[in-house]
Amino acid sequence: MDSREGVARADTGRLVSRTVRLPDASLTGVLRTLGRPNAVWTAPEEPGVVGYGAAAQVTADGPERFEAVRERANDVLASPDRPADAPAVARPRFLGGFAFHDGHAGAGPWAGFPTAAFVLPHVQVVTGTGETWLTVNTHGPNADEATVERTLRDVTERFAPDERGAASPPGVVSTERTTSRAEWREQVTAATERIRSGELEKVVLAQALDVTLAESFSLPDAMARLGDTYPACFRFALRPTDGATFFGASPERLVTRDGDALRTGALAATVGRGEEPDEDQQLAADLRSSSKYRHEHEVVAERIREQLAGVASGIETGERRVRKLEAVQHLFTPITASSDAHVLDLVEALHPTPAVGGLPPDAALRVIRETETFDRGWYAAPVGWFDRSGDGTFAVALRSALADGTHVRPFAGAGIVADSDPDTEWEEVQLKYRPVLDVFEADGGAGDAVTEDGPNGGDGDA
Template sequence: MEPLRSEEAAPSSAGLVSRSMRLPAAPQPKAALSAAEAPRTFWAAPDEATVVGSGTAATITADGPDRFRAVRESASELFAVGDVHAGALAARPRFFGGFAFHDEHGGDDPWAGYPGAEFVLPRVQLTYTDDGPWLTVNAVDAGPEAVEDRLETAADELTSLPTSDERTGPPGVRSRVRTTSMSEWRESVTAATDRIEAGELRKVVLAQALETTLERPLSLPDVVARLGETYPDCFRFLFEPADGGSGFFGATPEQLVGLRGRTVETGALAGTTGRGDTPEEDEWLAEELLADDKNVHEHELVADAIRDQLAPYASSIQAGQRRIRRLATVQHIETPITAELADDEHVLTLVEALHPTPAVGGLPPNEALRTIRDTEPFERGWYAAPVGWFDAAGYGSFSVAIRSAVARGDTATLFAGVGIVADSDPDREWDEVQLKYRPILDELE
């Protein structure tokens, strides 16, 4: 079957034309994603519409410490000369993409094709809402009549796709290579706790990478669909570089920030334990986690830092009750946080202010980032960085890209990290990293 057609990215100086229509029915997201043309986009999140993007009408890239502002300004320039008829709020054109974790990002393997920031405005955007599916076609190289014709053509192509949701199983893992040995890990954690005891650090998040060779090439639409069955309450994403060829995907429980109007939603997610084999054991593990001084201390560092990072923009900040967030393989301590902004702000302004939270970086932030750079023997790339979407109003939704992997052909590199504080034990932290690989590894093996 031919993929949905896409146009080449056009210069941002051209005007945006966007048209949408309600569809009586639509193929399953997996089928739409399989038929989409690179770069493919997928986004699904709690209480949000699911979106499948095909191709690109416009692409914004940026690098360095100024990448957040550069993306925001380029998108605002494009949206400012737009001719948009969305039909529904959910069908409005949106940019999807993400940022590198570090300001200095080289794009070495496995991150070839992923710059310091890249956001795609899909040529074809299929949005699944509670009220039914919507189809949107965006262009910066055509007039309204041509875009309306493309909209009709895209709708016809979608109706020809299979309505069943057949998929292949996991590809199988042939081999694994750890970038960090057990002895190197112990040395790194001990060095970090020594620096914490000396007062140079309060917390640092150290990560590992697991390089896998698969029995057969990975189907990204299939793995995203399987993650949706196991982790329906997580933020699920797929982003491909502009030239396709690879994909960064995941199912993360951690929201960085959501903005609509002046209402901000975020939260602290830090402190981890496993799941029990019985409901009684599960509850016992949760109670033990909430009573554990090390995990509670780590969690409160994150919650306090998020409130401090939001304070310059907020007229009020409210923290909910600390609670347990249960996932298929782990349990976390979670504190929901909401805020009301004092003035209108773009979501990317808040993304820049919040990244990296101490849940993936550390405290003090600059010292923690230097420690990560000096310690980790691999490139984080987009791992643990902000990924999500924003629209012309500056509203948007971003998650923290943990529980993730970057895949190309029959290889996939997985990432996982843990927070190191004064009383961290290297062996226990090693075990926690292995636990955090499971969401992605289970879908590969």
């Protein structure tokens, strides 16, 4: 880090990028062929991106972390030596994420995860569009085309896509909680008292599990299972250093910027899924008709509109609808706007959303720090990518876990309001562990049926 808090660092020099086409491969085929990556990203309506090594790295700490990352990454991407006819889909991108709190320490299980960390991969593979593209980037004072061409030849010669299916789940040996049920009751009760006193309107509290597997974590297998079960989610895996991997399948888009078009959404209010179709439809009807749920949802939608007001124009709210996932269903409202701001400026304006922090934001963050018995790290924080033009997509890192060898730590949370019941919220959190636990347990669940009333849905309340 620079001696000034929040200032990002990366090597100075020129950026040289070259692209060639590879034999078509799936995301997991790439992972099995080229080994353990630094970054993986795939999202609805977007290609998959896998990154190996680092042409440039940008890290930052402190409250200015979003601006610091943007400024230094812009320096790296400013003048690329890149053929004009290179396919746009294979353009160089920074991939990475942020910690939930700007005072993140990066200690314990989160060692190696700074408050912000992004990588411009040395080897970048883009797939999922019917074509697979290899882009090699090099950056620094000695960057040259000859070095890039050698890497292109080396990767191309050894690229034989390995399209084996996922192996049998490794199985779970043991599970320990970071928060006991008694502690949870105390936390929720204390939070509801602070809400009734007027200090808060809502706060999102989370839990974590410490899971021991019978066999070591396999990223290709995990991504394959998540892709089969949650195809409409934002799947990611990030490894800033040669240590643990943070991965997940988040149903919640934080923001997408494509040109001057911006997409995000408001989600709040949660009920379960019915065992039979009639029961499920009745629960959805209750969700739509309840004045409590409608108020909870509208508070979140209004807050997001307020957050966007300083960085976007033409903000439009779409029709409210029900977003159905495997175990829960929510009210969801799409929000669109126009903005010429860099996607990282939009991320800074929106994080944390009321669905993962609370209201008022500063009071909710204070309660979260004072209450939770574990370090959130990058859980419920922005993860995603951006390019030279400032376009990009970020998701909220929900339905996620930290994996290292045979140890996995999944995270999940629930939104607490004045009349929240600790036991009901406890059960909701257990349901939200399922996407990660199902990756490792032999009798995993059925997954996301991807039944929503339109595109760009999202899950909420951590």
